[in-house]
Amino acid sequence: MSNALGDFLRARRTDTRLELSERAGGRRRTTGLRREEVATAAGISVDYYTRLEQGRETHPSDAVLEALARTLRLDADAREYLHRLRGPHPSPTRAGMRASAEARALTARMEVLVEAVRPNPAYVLDRLSTVIAANPEGLALHEGLADLPPAQRNTCRSLLLDPRARQTFVEWEELARGAVAHLRAANVDDLEDPELVALVGELRAQSPQFETWWSGHLVQRRRGAITHVRSADGTVLARRYEVLHLPEDGVRMTLWLPAAP
Template identity: 65%
Template sequence: MPNELGEFLRARRTDAGLAPPHHDDANRRRSTGLRREEVAAASGISVDYYTRLEQGREAHPSDSVLNALARVLCLPPDACEHLYRLRGPHPLTARGQRDDAGLLRERMTAIVTAVRPNPAYVLDRLSNMVAANAEGLDLYSGFADREPQDRNTLRYLMTDSRAQQIFVEWEEIARGAVAHLRAANADDLQDPELHTFVTELQARSPLFAEWWSGHLVERRRTSITHIRTGKGIVARRHEVFYLPEDGLRMTLWITGTSSESL
């Protein structure tokens, strides 16, 4: 049986250390790539485990291992996706790996900036804000003052009391966000990052623990949400656009359709 995963890793390892000759030294010797020991050490795995991968004796490495190997071997987006596909029957586990984090954030920031003044933000599979315009940040009181890595809409809904003051249909929205978390991660519910996030929210929110244990599954869809503002309650419709290749979704809030006094 062909060892596609091992052969791919071995080829990329051999290429990883290669550099084109200088223009003034066409005969300059090339390096011979990275050794197994170097790849293993840089990836945080044992040499024995990495050797088993190359030899086809281990065919189901975890996402964290593949992430590390892709980084060490400097795989471009398509090669990274191919690596995940060689691992096994999980074609969607490579979502979010097509671009590095910086480039992905740059792309998404350009999109949400283009739709101003409508509030908009882009979330990943754990509801972390990858990008947001100023109006989108304003929907979540306090988000503008947080570091980008601390902006998570599900954590905000479940643990920040301000969420219940802002969103009139808070329970419906929060319950839907929990259901979406499971739907967005259906391909790998044992993912360590997801497990850590779920464990945190279970400890901090009994309601989250109840809803998560209920195995609610539902993707976010368009709906009308009532938001409390300084001028009263405003009804706003939002649309959700999915970017499956990147494992992201963008929420675009449409101009308020009605309002009433508090």
């Protein structure tokens, strides 16, 4: 039986960044915080917190979740993820639940958008980071993506498994880590979805870094940032990408722009 809430709490409390000033007693064998320390800091009993981690308690109150979020130093994305783990509400707009006609209409709308912003690279991704629409410049950013069948054009897979991505994106680790964190955040409402499970299984088997990041329960929604892209001739250019989330459609559009001078 899935225990997503407990797994998340366990992963976050063992984060080495939580090693607080309570180290005065010397070195200790555990990383992060012990269960007892989390419970005490959050103002709940050790028994109750243990039941949360073990999946024997699955409906903590908002107050308990907020206390845990503060104790574990969760940012806004991770805090929202924690709350949604308690009571997921699968979205009716998930790609797997769409009627084919509705999916085609969405793709057509997104294709108009990405075409309108040319020559700036742009692409639209679903909750699994699979491309549903892209202009040629957008596909070209991820070398080899255009050569794949549309159903296999997945930017998370490309970043983690295609060695060319490490050459293209100077800050590759930051981008790849963010892609993994977004994959978890975007699928919080159904972490047992077969399509997600299949993708995660594939990436875990082929990428040790994905395994590390996914097991660490990293959570972060994609947002705009400045990064550096290396072209085929070796030229490195600063580029700014902006991410437009369309929650009602369950997709997001990434638009790449020249970095401000």
